Amino acid sequence: MLAMIPLISILYEVVKNGASTINVDFLTAAPGVIGQAGGGIGPAIQGTLILVGLTIIIGVPLGVLSGIYLSEFGDNPVGRVIRFLNDVLAEFPSVVIGVVIFTLIVLTFRSFSVIAGALALSIIMLPIITRSTEESLKLVPNSIRDASMALGIRRWRTTLSVVLTTARSGVVTGILLAIARVAGESAPLVFTILGSQYFFSALSSPMDALPLRIYRLALLPYPYAQAQGWGAALVLILMVLVVNIGVRWATRGRLYSRRSRP
């Protein structure tokens, strides 16, 4: 009831104001000169894709491995401490993670860089994947593990080939939701990849990303910037919601109990 009003209003405004802006040129061109209409969000889309790709490379293996550890070997004090800290990290403000990376990477190398942004996003992604992996591995019945053990298969082999395969859809769901989350993340990007007017040049230089572009556009006082901001918002919200709704649709009715935190 009451909760629907903001969502519907957000979707309505984004579509109403964004749809007219979007065309091929807008999606592929670099931003124009500030203060003049024209230009697009090509670098931003490219940047978001690169960033998400790098984040997946760093974050997914670590997250899945941590989840496996917590689920299969984590029933001891160490595991409980890790699980607790993981839950705390999952709710941690992303801007603080950004500051930590800023201090560690940007100040050390004296340059805003793509790598710093990807690291910050990986830290945000890690706890989400860890938790969803752990939860879905826990749903695998013990009898399957026992059966594999009874065949004389080793523990790590059982975990990798049998348990992980059985829980695959849950793990993939968690990864997709985590990707959707980091794709929309903007606060840590402001002081890690900084934003740029140009297409990707090097891993060690600033880059643009969709949420960042929306932020910059929203700060500009021109009507064209407002329209482009809505257009970029529409692209971003489509990316994020398509993943979310798709995942929900694909897993509907399945017993997928995570401690559902957004």
Added chain:
Amino acid sequence: MTKFGVSFLTGTNWDAATGFGALPYVLGTLLTALIAIAIGVPISVGIAIFLAEMAPDVIRVVVSNIVELLAAVPSIIYGLWGLYVLRIWVANYVQAPIQGSFGFLPIFSGTSYGLNFLTAGLILAIMIIPTIASISREVMVSVPTSQREAAYSVGATRWEVVRMSVLSYSRSGIFGAAILGLGRAIGETMAVTLVIGGATGAFALPTSLFKPGQTMATILVNQLSEAESGSLQLSALLGVGLVLFAIAFAINVVAQVLVWRVLKVQGGAVE
């Protein structure tokens, strides 16, 4: 960070000449978070009660999906929406009437753009509803059925059952959920940055609901990427980051412990 001492937390100036003090931002953070909690918690608990206790299946699925999608919308989009839509509503329908009748009170004075603490608090309230509602619902679902049946069997009406058995049983879990929401509200950045107005120094002291201000998270976004390395401003900003880190960590640990304990104890008590 160690250059400042206690005066960093109590000072109100923010420039290189007179020094840096974080007090306005700490207070701004607290004020917006409190507004968010005051508005967000009752609504979320209402949603949770509705979902856990009375909604028919079809509506429950639809509403809970919508609530979760609300959680998935990126915060920058809330910010854009807040900047171009919510801000206008607040300026026209909340601020104008209140200032018309009570404008002489200092807490209602301020500019009329709608870029102020109240708008920031409102957008935070919308953003924390999904968190609080989904956790509260889980806690309520974990209340043993025997509790409800006991209340029904002594002739309680539906509302009395909700109030007596469900709410009192899950109180500490809801409290934990509210604290998690508080943690989110304190750390939330981009949406707030766009609607809070971005005042600095003593101008950002939250003396009125309708004044532009600044929170700890927004000052970081606004200034950190432009601060010169080695400068006092940079140290001050990192100091703000440290304070925010400490607050967020403390709040999250408390909230996790509360929610965790409730789910564990009551999950075990069901059998």
